[in-house]
Amino acid sequence: MDIALVRDLLDKQLVDREGEPLGRVDGIVMSYSADAPPRITHLELGAQTLARRLPNPFRSILAWLGRRLSPRASEPYRIEAERIIQLGRVIKIDIDGARSAARETERWVRDHIISRIPGS
Amino acid sequence: MKKLLEITLGIVTSIGGFLEVGSLATSAQAGAAFGFQLIWAIVLGTVCLIFLVEMSGRLAAVSKQTLAGAMRDRFGYPFFLVPLVAMSLLALLVMASELGGVCLSLQLVTGISFPWWAPVGAFAAWLLLWKGTFSVVEKGASLFGLVTIVFVIAAFRLHPDWTRAAHAALPSMPRHEAMRYWFFAVSILGASIAPYLLYFYSAGAVEDKWNETDVPVNRITATLGMSFGGVLAVAVLIVAALVFVPRGIRIERFDQIALMLTPIMGRWGFYLFAAALGIACFGAMLEIALSVAYLVAQGFGWKWSEDARPRDAARFSLVYTATLVGGALIVMMGVDPLAITLMSMALTGAFLPIAIVPFLILMNDSRFVGQHTNGWISNTVVCAIVGLAFVLAVVSIPLEVMGS
Numbered sequence: 227m228d229i230a231l232v233r234d235l236l237d238k239q240l241v242d243r244e245g246e247p248l249g250r251v252d253g254i255v256m257s258y259s260a261d262a263p264p265r266i267t268h269l270e271l272g273a274q275t276l277a278r279r280l281p282n283p284f285r286s287i288l289a290w291l292g293r294r295l296s297p298r299a300s301e302p303y304r305i306e307a308e309r310i311i312q313l314g315r316v317i318k319i320d321i322d323g324a325r326s327a328a329r330e331t332e333r334w335v336r337d338h339i340i341s342r343i344p345g346s
Numbered sequence: 347m348k349k350l351l352e353i354t355l356g357i358v359t360s361i362g363g364f365l366e367v368g369s370l371a372t373s374a375q376a377g378a379a380f381g382f383q384l385i386w387a388i389v390l391g392t393v394c395l396i397f398l399v400e401m402s403g404r405l406a407a408v409s410k411q412t413l414a415g416a417m418r419d420r421f422g423y424p425f426f427l428v429p430l431v432a433m434s435l436l437a438l439l440v441m442a443s444e445l446g447g448v449c450l451s452l453q454l455v456t457g458i459s460f461p462w463w464a465p466v467g468a469f470a471a472w473l474l475l476w477k478g479t480f481s482v483v484e485k486g487a488s489l490f491g492l493v494t495i496v497f498v499i500a501a502f503r504l505h506p507d508w509t510r511a512a513h514a515a516l517p518s519m520p521r522h523e524a525m526r527y528w529f530f531a532v533s534i535l536g537a538s539i540a541p542y543l544l545y546f547y548s549a550g551a552v553e554d555k556w557n558e559t560d561v562p563v564n565r566i567t568a569t570l571g572m573s574f575g576g577v578l579a580v581a582v583l584i585v586a587a588l589v590f591v592p593r594g595i596r597i598e599r600f601d602q603i604a605l606m607l608t609p610i611m612g613r614w615g616f617y618l619f620a621a622a623l624g625i626a627c628f629g630a631m632l633e634i635a636l637s638v639a640y641l642v643a644q645g646f647g648w649k650w651s652e653d654a655r656p657r658d659a660a661r662f663s664l665v666y667t668a669t670l671v672g673g674a675l676i677v678m679m680g681v682d683p684l685a686i687t688l689m690s691m692a693l694t695g696a697f698l699p700i701a702i703v704p705f706l707i708l709m710n711d712s713r714f715v716g717q718h719t720n721g722w723i724s725n726t727v728v729c730a731i732v733g734l735a736f737v738l739a740v741v742s743i744p745l746e747v748m749g750s
Contacts, residue, residue, distance in 0.1 A: 345476055
């Protein structure tokens with residue numbers, strides 16, 4: 227199966243085993259070595275990855291803001307390419323989304339803001 | 347039978363969704379200042395909106411993608427940020443004008459001055475989104491929105507010269523105040539072609555699980571529904587022209603518009619206007635808040651659904667909450683609601699190419715819409731009208747700002 231990186235992978239919707247959204251493919255990580263062809267190793271998610279894709283000065287401003295706001299989340303989250311179980315309109319990943327770090331911000335917003343409002 | 351019900355629902359939806367404070371204020375002002383002459387702007391705006399709404403429904407039905415999601419998919423994240431930022435800022439302004447409309451309607455009925463109503467109106471809208479489901483929002487806004495038909499009744503009771511009205515459906519050059527004329531024209535176009543409606547409609551179609559068999563129904567819904575909305579806006583313009591022009595009234599404040607039905611229906615006219623304004627604007631607030639939340643959540647791949655409990659779509663719920671709070675803050679700062687409405691509608695006209703051109707590219711890409719790509723007619727019509735709105739906006743906004 228032919229895959230075009232930018233057309234078929236980058237920016238596509240990611241879902242977990244149950245089909246629940248995880249985010250979008252913010253970046254693609256490849257590895258090169260002298261004796262083997264280049265290979266996709268990871269899909270990357272996170273604000274830092276998104277910031278890096280912008281032209282300056284937006285890139286530096288966002289990267290700085292990201293470090294100030296949440297030092298923990300400043301490292302991008304990586305998913306091993308082997309975990310891809312389905313490619314298409316959405317990309318299905320063999321992980322348990324409920325505990326995945328991809329949903330850390332969603333959980334944080336839920337626990338610290340939304341849950342504190344009655345009727346949530 | 348089910349399809350028939352869907353069509354009816356679509357028509358009702360647009361009655362709630364089309365006529366809001368933007369269309370009301372721009373049509374009424376245009377009618378008061380230029381008589382029937384600007385009817386053509388409403389006609390052009392409505393035709394363009396019919397094509398665009400049909401497209402966003404078709405995109406959702408065929409690709410199972412929402413407009414926001416497909417935009418990021420097709421054009422990538424850096425480009426997606428441009429419509430995202432532009433539409434979010436614009437939505438805040440429009441939200442403020444809709445909330446201003448709700449506040450004004452409450453002020454008309456109660457006599458309590460309107461910035462005080464901003465937190466109440468915003469809270470009520472938020473509560474409905476927080477506790478309600480998509481179908482509650484959709485059907486509630488639409489059914490109550492039926493009260494706006496009062497403008498059509500009023501227009502008929504004034505026995506307007508229909509031939510003259512029909513002539514005004516074709517564009518003509520202004521006889522006086524040329525700059526004001528073109529500024530009103532672009533405000534009307536911006537008020538009719540509301541980009542947030544497209545994000546809302548496509549998300550609704552995905553939320554209602556449309557598929558390819560819905561394409562013909564979608565076409566009928568978009569055409570009949572948006573035409574009906576256009577008829578309402580024309581009715582407002584006709585009533586304003588026949589009520590305000592003979593009396594020599596120039597509309598400078600919102601509460602002047604509120605009197606447009608009183609000469610025709612007396613005290614009832616006053617209350618019906620307040621009800622129509624309040625309900626239509628409240629419905630628009632719900633749609634705008636949801637549209638921003640859809641745009642952001644779908645663009646970043648977060649969980650989104652108005653049917654889910656807020657805790658199950660936390661960031662999505664946070665975005666619509668923030669949008670409502672932002673709108674309320676702008677209104678509470680005490681800006682002139684009529685000025686902000688006109689300006690946000692004209693700015694929408696200026697932003698249209700950013701929102702619409704990528705959308706057209708998507709609708710011509712068979713990877714997204716398969717064999718259901720656009721024909722040349724829809725491409726040409728939409729390009730022409732959006733281009734016209736853009737040119738008018740770029741020329742008339744700076745002059746309007748300098749003039750006032």
